[in-house]
Amino acid sequence: MSIGARLSGVSKRFGAREALAGISCEMPPGVFSVIIGPNGSGKTTLMRLMARLDAPTAGAVEHYDGSGVITPGLGLMRRMTLIPQRAVMFTTTVEKNVAYGLKARGIKGGELEARVSEALALTGLEGLAHEQAKKISGGEAQRAAIARAYAIRPELLLLDEPTANLDPEGGKLMERVIAKMREEFGTTIVMVTHNLFLARRIGELAFVMDSGRVVEHGLAAEVFGRPRQEFTRRFVSGDIIY
């Protein structure tokens, strides 16, 4: 099953600064949504709210599936995950890092080993399985984070600038893994990115953000091809440097 996210009148303030200003939008289940916008437009704040790491100051963030709205709690948290801009590894081996989410879900024994091996193989990290995760490079850590997410088979995957630390080869690998997750598990993808080419190529829905607001959203092909807003037109054509 896939999970969607719905935001209704969501605002988020950090002291005097308003990071999100009354956002209402929906990332439907099974769909690949991309969020683009300049720095400071509120993209990461939005992702953190969807990951339930922060609570909105006003409004509601809901997750739902085919059966309706999912009650927030550990059950929901175990059906989704977030890969942040800079992957954080625990002080242990790469293999144990990849196994962490599975152990948290009570998966052990042969199934755990099989899933970890598959995730490591998929991300080309078999050779680093027993290396200390703190010692590997930023790009390798990002791949390990992708492996960690793949292993838990999330129904909603939130990606915050996942290609920031990856070389072109790593970027392609990430795309392959995401495609496989969508195909095999029906995972809903919500990705924040500065990579407009990537967003245009693989996104189905696009959300353009500016100053804590979604200024335009719709099918990615239309948002990129025939933007309705002047801001979007300037942003996707590269006139606004982020």
Place this chain on the structure above:
Amino acid sequence: MDTILQGVSRAFGLLASFDRELYSIIFLSLKVSGLAVIIAASLGIPLGALCALRRFPGRGVAITLLNTLMGLPPVVAGLLVYLFLSRSGPLGFLGLLFSPSAMVIAQVVIALPIVSALTWSAVASVGTEVRETAIVLGAGRMAVDWAVLKEARVSVLAAVIAGFGRATAEVGAVLMVGGNIGGYTRVMTTTIAMETSKGSFELAIALGVVLLSLAFIINFALRAVQGRGSMA
């Protein structure tokens, strides 16, 4: 200078001959301090971790209190324990004054704030990103706490070792509540103080060498653990 050299020479003689009195003092010191640090760690690690991981009323006061008590003068700790354990004190009925148990209690009072305050500092310094990583990977509340605590494990161990170092080096409090009774409550530090005041240096120097060696071993072990911890 001759006195010092003679003292050192005799001290090593005592150590090499496995002098019974010397080794019984060393054994009692390690037993008292070891037990004290086990109790201090059992209470101090959860207390420090609780202050770092949870928000509760009085948390700020608790942290300030722990940091203040880190500098608790040993004689004040000794005085407090003495007052509690003396015949007229609230725990006088236990009859623990001038016993190794009283010395353990005094050392717990001294080591507990050190272990808990340093644990708090170690756990609090683990970045929120570790906690958030555990959360987004589906860990429950206890598992999230455990993940954070594990990241701080080397520093927490250093806190325990610091507590042990402080306990073994302590003289004032154990003298007040232990009484320095030969063969019963006499430990390394109190023996050194007593023998020095008598002008009998060989036993004092021998015990000083043991204490210094112990400090070296503790630091060596700590560095080894830190090295392994960063690789674990």
